[in-house]
Amino acid sequence: MITSTVGPDGSADDEPWTATPVRVAGGVLRARRERGLTVLRGVRYATAARFAEPVPEEPWTGERDALADVGVPPQPASRPTSGLGVITVGPLTEDCLRLTVATPAADDRRRPVLVFLHGGGYRSGGVAWGRYDPRRLAREGDAVVVSVGSRIGALGWLRLPGLAPGNLGLLDQLTALRWIRDNAAALGGDPDRITLVGHSSGAHAVACLIGVPAARGLFHRAIAQSPPLGLGLGSPAASARAAAAFVRRLGTDPRDATVAEIVAAQERTERDLAVRTLGGLVPAFMPVAGAEPLPAPDEWRDTAREGAKDLQVVVGTAERELAYFFRDTPLATVPGLQQASTARVFTRPAQRFAELLASGGARVHTYRVGAPGPSLPLRGAHCGELPWLFGTEADWAGAPILNGRSWAEVTADGAPMRAAWLRFAATGDPGWPADPARPHRF
Structure with a gap:
């Protein structure tokens, strides 16, 4: 094994690490052993040709490096006025069906497994973003934590008959869940205790997957953080409008266009x-x-109710979700608009979803992230709990969503949520009663 103080990207690392082999179903991966964790980055779970369904990764011989991220799915530049601030997304690559795994050890301990689907409006994000780094949860909870990358934007969700079937991003996520189930034990996890966690569009995807018969048995618990369920599911008419506009703006065959042309269109x-x-x-x-x-559309509620049987679920929203989206816009000054929009897009639909799952037999816990006052303008806003769970101080440096609080304060603020999520993954109980009508307050 190799001991190094140089990061896998060639930059100076803040701690020594050793390279260690981890055997999974397809072959041997070369991982990093650092501060009591085994960390695998850039793990390919499938490949996919453009606008084609994912194909599970083939077995390989020898050792394959899992030491470094390889980039993020093609996406636009980050919005500088967002509550997350400016994010350098790194290299764009269509080879993005990748995972990041953090585990205390690739042994036979059978720890709870948390699988994270990131947000970003189905158009941004990726497991190479440091702000989705899973190491803190894995270290605090003696759990295996996996962050899932999938196709986004037009490359993941375009529906154009004869070219793109639609929902490729969802098929990617299903393929990743199968890989995780099949390899959980090899990574020190329990394949019978997999908790699917999603934030924002990732939480919307969790709701979708609960209603997908092919997903049953791939996870046993679910946490949906700020699912924008008021947006509903895309309709065939809306997807057709988007496809027509995209092809018109692209002006060339989407199969042959460059990544830059795809993103611009x-x-x-x-x-x-x-x-x-x-x-x-x-x-x-x-x-x-x-x-x-x-x-x-007329079947999804029934299949979601059927998929809820025997699940344990946590569903929650923040008090002022839309403060994130309205920040630095004229909409922020319209009296009552943030509250009404938050209720319409997030709070009321999440409540109805919780009740739907409970009616199907799920044990459902709900929560609400509060907003204590004007001194913390983005407390209780969309994305506000992400630094409580993922990433490091360096990853979140300068992000407005921190509300000017020190990293020590942010870490302390998030301790109750981290403890609840880890307890839920281990036992199915986050620490408060299962009652969709009585949300726990963070």
Whole structure:
């Protein structure tokens, strides 16, 4: 094994690490052993040709490096006025069906497994973002934590008959869940205690997957953080409008266009459709009901209710979700708009979803992240709990969502949520009663 103080990207590392082999179903991966964790980065779980379904990764011989991230899915530049601040996304790559895994050890301990689906409006993010780093949860909870990368934007969600079937991002996530189930024990985890965690569009995807028959048995518990369920599922008509606008803006065969051309056409399409999508709040490219693996619109509620049987679920929202989206816009000054929009897009639909799952037999716990006062303008806003759970101080440096609080304060603020999520993954009980009508307060 190799001891190093140089990071896998060639930069100076803040701690020594050793390279250690981890055997999974396909072969041997070369991981980092650091501060009591085994960390695997850039683990490919599948490959996919452009606009084609994912193909599970083939077995290999010898050792394959899992020491470094390889980049993020093609996406636009980050919005500088967002509560997350400016994010350097790194290299863009279509080879993005990758995982980051943090485990206390690749042994036979059978620890709880948490699988994280990131947000980003189905158009941004990726496991190479440090702000989704899973090491803190793995270290604090003696748990295996996996962050899942999948296709996003037009490359993941375009539905265009004869070219793109739609819902490829959801098929990617299903393929990742199968890989995790099949390899959980090899990574020191319990394949019978897998908790699917999603934030924002990732939480929306969790809701979708609960209603997908093919996902049953791939996870046993679910946490949906700030799911924008008021946006509903994409309709065939809306997906057709987005596809037509995208092809018109691209001006060439999507199969042959460069990544830069795809991203530029996607951004222009989003602007074209802004009026129809509540100023861009509804993604132009998103899961479409009636396209595999999602049931038709009139069937999804029934399949979600059926999928809820025997699940344990946590569903919650923040008090002022829309403060994140309205920040530095004229909408922030419209009296009552933030509260009404938060209720319409997040709070009320999440409550109805919790009740739907409970009616199907799930044990459902709900929560609300509070907003204590004007001195913390983004407390209780969308994304506010992400630094409580993921990433390091360096990853979050300068992000407005921290509300000017020190990293020690942020860490302390998030301790109750981290403890609840880890307890829930281990036992199915986050620490408060299962009652959809009585949310726990963070």
